[in-house]
Structures are given as C-alpha cells and as structure tokens.
Amino acid sequence: MTKPPRISLAEMARQTGTMLRRGDSGHFIESQAPTLGDLTESLFFSPGDGRIWLNDQRMLLLHSSTLGHLRRELIDTLGIDRARGLLTRAGYVSGARDAQLVRERWPQGDAANVFMAGTRLHALEGAVKVTPLSFEFDIDRGTYEGEFLWEHSSEDDEHIAAYGIGTEAACWSQVGYATGYVTSLFGQLVIFRELECRSMGAGACRVIGRHAAAWGDVSEDLRYLEAKEFRHLRRSSSGDAEAPSPILPTQPHRPEGSPGTTQPTERHEIVGASAAFNSACHQLARVAGTQATVLFTGESGVGKEAFARRLHRISARSQQAFVAVNCAAIPESLIESELFGVERGAFTGANQSRPGRFERADGGTLFLDEIGTLSLVSQGKLLRALQEGEIERIGGTRTIHVDVRVVAATNVDLQAEVRAGRFREDLYYRLNVYPIHLPPLRERRDDVPLLMNHFLRREAARHGRQTSGFTPRAVRAMLHYPFPGNIRELQNLIERGVISAEDGAAIDVAHMFRREQLNDEALLAIGAHGTLTPARDDMPPPPLIDMLCGALGSGQAGELSLDELEQRLLTEAANAAKGNLAAAARRLGLTRAQFAYRWAKASRAGEPPTSPTRTDT
Incomplete structure (x- = not known):
C-alpha cells in the first residue's frame, strides 16, 4: 500500500486551518526538522549571569536527589494521592511549555517530527530516555494511539531509593509531561497511562497514550490532572498567559495575542515574567485602587509610560482620559500654557482660549514624563496645582478646580537634583508618595524572550511580514546583549530584523545588529559530542550578500x-x-x-x- 504523502505543518494549516491533522511513526525521518541537533542547539548556558536557556525558556540544572527529596516530602506530608496530583500537574505544565516552544520555533516542521520533538526534549532535559514503539494520530477523526518505552527514569530512581519496589507505577510527573505535550500540541485531550514501571519491578517503563474517548472511563486520570488553580486560563497583570488548563478544548489552545490570532497587540502592553517585573506589577496593583501620586523611576526606555498607562487602565479612573506630557519636549516658554491652558488675548498669537493638559485630564490621569527637566519656575506652579487641586489659565482670572491623578516619571536621580539645587525639595516629596522603580532590561534577562516574541508579533503584523521566529544564535545574542537603550532598543532591533529577514525565514543576528557591539563574553552551547563550547564559535560572519544588503539598507555602506x-x-x-x-x-x-x-x-x-x-x- 502506498503511504500517504508527507505534509508540512504550514501546508496542513493552509488546507485545514489548524495544525497537525494527522501523522504516524512510519513517517518519522531522522533528518527532518526539528532534529536532535536542532533541539540540542537550543540549549545553552550563560554561567556569567546564572541562567540556562532552552531556546527562549529559562531552565534549571538541579540534582536529581534534590527533586527526590522534595518528592518524598510531598508524599510524606500530603499523602500519596495529593502528592501524585501535584507532580502530575507540574509535569503537564512542563510538557505544555515544550509543546509551545516546538510549535513556535518550528512552525513548518513535519508532523511526525514535531511530535517526536517532545520525546527528545524530555530526554534532553534529563528526565527519561524515550523510545517510541509506535504512534498514530488523526485529529479530524479525533483519534490518537501511541506506545513508548521509558528507560533510565529519574523519577523511578528517586522513588525506588526512598520506598523500594512496590505495586504502583511512580512516573507521575513524566506521565503529566507526555499528557501536557501531546494534548497542548494537537488540541485533543490525550491520556497517558503507565502500564509497566521500574518501580513495580519491570526492566523498563511501558507507557500507552490514547485519546480520552478510547480509554472509556478517565475519571481516575482526571482526578490527578484537575485542580482549582488549573481550571481556567486567566491573563496575568504582566500580560503573559498563564499555563493552559489540562482539560483543553477540541481545537488547539492559543492564548490571547499569540501567533495565529488576528487580535491586535496593544501598543503599550507591558510584558514580562522576571522577579523585578512581577515586583513592579505587584506594586502597581497595590496603588492602582487609591488616589496616590505615583513616581516611576528608571533609565530611558524601560517602559515607564507603558506602566503609567497600565496603572490608569486598572484604576477607578479607567473610563476617563489619560493625558501624557513629555516635559522635555516642550520649550520652557510654552510649558505653562501646555499644562494650565491659555485665555484668548493673553499674549500675541493667542487668538482663542484653550484648555491645558490639567483640564483635559479632569477626572482621569495626567502623566508627566521627564519631570526632572522642568525649570524651577514651572516646578513652583506645578506644586501649587498638585497641592490645591486648582489652576488658572494664562491670562485668566478664574480659578478652575480639577480632579486629576498625577503620575510622574524621571530617568534622573531626583534626590541628587534636589541636593544640587535643580529640583524643588517640596515638589519632590509631593511627587514621591508612592515610588516604583523599573530596573533596566539588563537586570531583567528573563523578560527578554517574552519581549522578543511580543514585538515580533506586533512588528510583523504592522509591516505585513511573516517570519518563522529567531535562529538559536539570534536568541543567544539577544539574551547576552546589554541593551543600553533598554526595551526601546530591543523593539527597534526586532523591527529591523522583521524588515531585513526574508518572508518565511528566521531572523538571524545579521538582520538585527548593525553597529551595536555584541558582548565578547560567550554563552556556552552543547557541542556535537555533548560538551559545552562557546556559542560564539557557532556564529560565523553573515554572508557577503547579507552584509552588503544590511549596510545599504541602514545607510552604512560607506563604512565597509x-x-x-x-x-x-x-x-x-x-x-x-x-x-x-x-x-x-x-x-x-x-x-x-x-x-x-x-x-x-x-x-x-x-x-x-x-x-x-x-x-x-
């Protein structure tokens, strides 16, 4: 019988509107992407700043005995059923994350190879060696069947060390991983069961996965998968989608704003997952429901205006106006009229009365960016408006009461400016009611991958371009680049890459970086023989044609x-x-x-x- 033709993910998506309609183990070809080499290349180390990355996901290198100790504590403290549920759900989240990585990194990979990537990633992460005996799936028919052998299971090692050989299978988190990977990748609920296990005395673990309907009663399986905190997908305040629920709909899950959706990405959306980012978001949530004045501090380009807009959106004033003023962009002679308005005839050229920013923001939020650039005279007038809640237009005689929440931002040290006599101390204390510091991007490395994907979606949609993501060396370069211009510079690099890369191709280093100085300190990647080698060794100079095109496009050809x-x-x-x-x-x-x-x-x-x-x- 003639085997059906191989179909790429892109072709299946074009024909059916969804990913991964069918595939089987007979169509797996070792050399098709993503290969083991592709996946291995995606794992690299940054020992200088204490991070390990799997493409754009941060990883941890832990002692197996440490996880074994935690596992034993969970079992002894919570009981075996609750501990099993926690570990199964944690494994599910890990599998779902890896499925997202593969789906976004290799959108045109062959169906069988994309499926096999999960088994290889699980092995690459040190959990277990997976040998597929057979698998076959057809989403249109709603069927999945797969059988696998698991060898060298780390979970079995720790369970046997703690409790010896027993009568129950013990690879709970690994079953959760397989369930999460397949279910998230194909959009159908697939249940894996461990029929034989080393913890039961078998030589290797034998695992079978089937679509839920084929198992019949899956209530016992769902008992370990379901938990209150996993039942609903919510969008966190950071804008990053939380882990998907184990019980997925019949179509592939796509978080809001993810690739494949038509929903526009908000221009001022805040994105991140680092501890510093989450701390800022927590402070934002705490102060949003009050009327307190907020002062954002941080270097230029860290996203102070985006945070100010987020503060307004989650406050009680969200239905009223948000008015932004860049104090550094307005000449000193005009700043007073811009803030407080002007009456007709107040000066030459004032042909009509005009409200100022305070009046336009009445009932809402007034954002004063770069407030440290105001002159001492303007600072005094601003202080009165903040203290009294009233203003007077230039040339006017009437006092106007305004209800405005003031949010300010600065990239200079206002305390130092006070000591130098360039900023009023009383105004500083009036503004510094609730300060929120936004650290530079070089101190928020965990946010770089999320921001890269966020701006890639946004800029690709804005410029009408399509890319397949980033090459591994482009990801490595971005993770190690110091970003002196912070998020604004990252956005510019991504936009440049989207424009420079060919449609359908991945964005590489040469597409983004021109005169920017890449850090000489190397990341370490996994070499061909499993050894750590400098990742920069895998970064040859761009081809001559790319170098010329990039130089001509950026107007820097004369520098060659x-x-x-x-x-x-x-x-x-x-x-x-x-x-x-x-x-x-x-x-x-x-x-x-x-x-x-x-x-x-x-x-x-x-x-x-x-x-x-x-x-x-």
Whole structure:
C-alpha cells in the first residue's frame, strides 16, 4: 500500500486551518526538522549571569536527589494521592511549555517530527530516555494511539531509593509531561497511562497514550490532572498567559495575542515574567485602587509610560482620559500654557482660549514624563496645582478646580537634583508618595524572550511580514546583549530584523545588529559530542550578500572598505569550492594566478577565516 504523502505543518494549516491533522511513526525521518541537533542547539548556558536557556525558556540544572527529596516530602506530608496530583500537574505544565516552544520555533516542521520533538526534549532535559514503539494520530477523526518505552527514569530512581519496589507505577510527573505535550500540541485531550514501571519491578517503563474517548472511563486520570488553580486560563497583570488548563478544548489552545490570532497587540502592553517585573506589577496593583501620586523611576526606555498607562487602565479612573506630557519636549516658554491652558488675548498669537493638559485630564490621569527637566519656575506652579487641586489659565482670572491623578516619571536621580539645587525639595516629596522603580532590561534577562516574541508579533503584523521566529544564535545574542537603550532598543532591533529577514525565514543576528557591539563574553552551547563550547564559535560572519544588503539598507555602506569586501568575497568563493583555488577562481571569473595573488594579498592584510588546502585545476 502506498503511504500517504508527507505534509508540512504550514501546508496542513493552509488546507485545514489548524495544525497537525494527522501523522504516524512510519513517517518519522531522522533528518527532518526539528532534529536532535536542532533541539540540542537550543540549549545553552550563560554561567556569567546564572541562567540556562532552552531556546527562549529559562531552565534549571538541579540534582536529581534534590527533586527526590522534595518528592518524598510531598508524599510524606500530603499523602500519596495529593502528592501524585501535584507532580502530575507540574509535569503537564512542563510538557505544555515544550509543546509551545516546538510549535513556535518550528512552525513548518513535519508532523511526525514535531511530535517526536517532545520525546527528545524530555530526554534532553534529563528526565527519561524515550523510545517510541509506535504512534498514530488523526485529529479530524479525533483519534490518537501511541506506545513508548521509558528507560533510565529519574523519577523511578528517586522513588525506588526512598520506598523500594512496590505495586504502583511512580512516573507521575513524566506521565503529566507526555499528557501536557501531546494534548497542548494537537488540541485533543490525550491520556497517558503507565502500564509497566521500574518501580513495580519491570526492566523498563511501558507507557500507552490514547485519546480520552478510547480509554472509556478517565475519571481516575482526571482526578490527578484537575485542580482549582488549573481550571481556567486567566491573563496575568504582566500580560503573559498563564499555563493552559489540562482539560483543553477540541481545537488547539492559543492564548490571547499569540501567533495565529488576528487580535491586535496593544501598543503599550507591558510584558514580562522576571522577579523585578512581577515586583513592579505587584506594586502597581497595590496603588492602582487609591488616589496616590505615583513616581516611576528608571533609565530611558524601560517602559515607564507603558506602566503609567497600565496603572490608569486598572484604576477607578479607567473610563476617563489619560493625558501624557513629555516635559522635555516642550520649550520652557510654552510649558505653562501646555499644562494650565491659555485665555484668548493673553499674549500675541493667542487668538482663542484653550484648555491645558490639567483640564483635559479632569477626572482621569495626567502623566508627566521627564519631570526632572522642568525649570524651577514651572516646578513652583506645578506644586501649587498638585497641592490645591486648582489652576488658572494664562491670562485668566478664574480659578478652575480639577480632579486629576498625577503620575510622574524621571530617568534622573531626583534626590541628587534636589541636593544640587535643580529640583524643588517640596515638589519632590509631593511627587514621591508612592515610588516604583523599573530596573533596566539588563537586570531583567528573563523578560527578554517574552519581549522578543511580543514585538515580533506586533512588528510583523504592522509591516505585513511573516517570519518563522529567531535562529538559536539570534536568541543567544539577544539574551547576552546589554541593551543600553533598554526595551526601546530591543523593539527597534526586532523591527529591523522583521524588515531585513526574508518572508518565511528566521531572523538571524545579521538582520538585527548593525553597529551595536555584541558582548565578547560567550554563552556556552552543547557541542556535537555533548560538551559545552562557546556559542560564539557557532556564529560565523553573515554572508557577503547579507552584509552588503544590511549596510545599504541602514545607510552604512560607506563604512565597509573595499579590502574587507574583497577578502570576504575571496574567502566565500574558496569555502564554496572547498579550498580548490582553480574552482574558486572560475566562480569569480579570474584565472587561478589572479585569484592566488589576490588571496596572498588579502592574507598579508589580514588572515582569512579559512585557508585553501587544495590547488587542483
């Protein structure tokens, strides 16, 4: 019987409108993406700042005995049923996260290979070696069937060490992982059961997965999957989607604003997951329901206005106006009229009365950005408006009462400005009622992957472009880049990458970085033999055509010397010809002697990356 043709995820999505309609183990091909090498390349280490990454997800390297101790404490404290439920649900979340990673990183991967990526990731993460015996799925028919062997289960090792051989299977979190991965990837509830287990005395664990209907009664399985905090998908205050519920609908789950949805991404949405970000969000939630003045501090580009807008949206004033003023962008001669308004005839050119920002924000929120740039005269008038809740237009004689919540922001140290006599002390204390500090992005590394995906979706939609995400080395570069311009610079890099990359291709380092200085301190990646090697070794210079296109597109072509271009051209020709000088010369329309002369000249100026080893004609 002729096997059905292989269909990529992109083609299946085009034909059916959903991902992964069918596949089986007979169509798995080792060389199809994502390969084991692809997945291994996605795991890298940043020992300098204490982080490990799996593509854009932060990981932890823990002693197996540490998790074994925690497991034993849970069982002894909560009882075996509740402990099993907690571990099963934790495994489910891990599997669902890995499914999201694979779905977004390899959107055009073959169906069978995308499924197999879960087994390989589980092994790469050190949990268990997975050997698939067979699997087959067809979402249109609502069917799934798979059988697997698990070897070297870390969960079995710890369970046996603590309790010995028993009569019950013990790979609870691993069953949860398999359930979470398959269920989240294909949008159908798939239940895995461990029929044989090393903790029961078997030589290896044997696991079978089926769609829920094929098992019949799955109440016992759901008892361990269901918990109150997992039943509903809510959107956190950070804008990051929480883990999906184990009980998924019949269509693939797509959190609000994720790839594949048509919902627009809000321009001022705040995104993050780091401890510093969550701390700021917690403070924001605490003060939002009050009328207190809030002062945001932090470097330029950290998102102070976005946080101010979020504060307004979750406050009781959300239905009223939010008015933003950049104090640094308004000339000193106009700042008073901008804030307080002007009456007709107050000065030359004042042909009509005009309300100021305080009046326009009446009942709502007034955001004063870069407040440290105000002159001492303007500071005094602002102080009176804040203290009394009333203003007077320029040229006016009438006092106007305003109900405004003032939110200010600054990227300078106002206390230092007070000591230097450039900022009024009384105004500082009036503004500093509830300060919230937003740390620079280099101190919020955990937020970088989320921001990358957020801006990728937004900029791709805005410019009408389609990309397949980021290459592993692009992710590594972004995670290690210091971002002197903070979130604003990250957004610009992503926008540049979206514009520079070819439609349907992944964004690479050369698409984003031009004159920016990448950090010399290397990340460490997993090498071909399982050893840690500097990740920058896997970052060759961009091809000549990419370098030229990037330079021309950014107006920096004049910074490339002819000698540098010639050396790069010769090197690429030699590499393409595998060191054969005669063949390389023919590629460039030169004789072998002309090529050899130019190569020697380039070598004297600066050693090319690779030297030719063949001189065949």
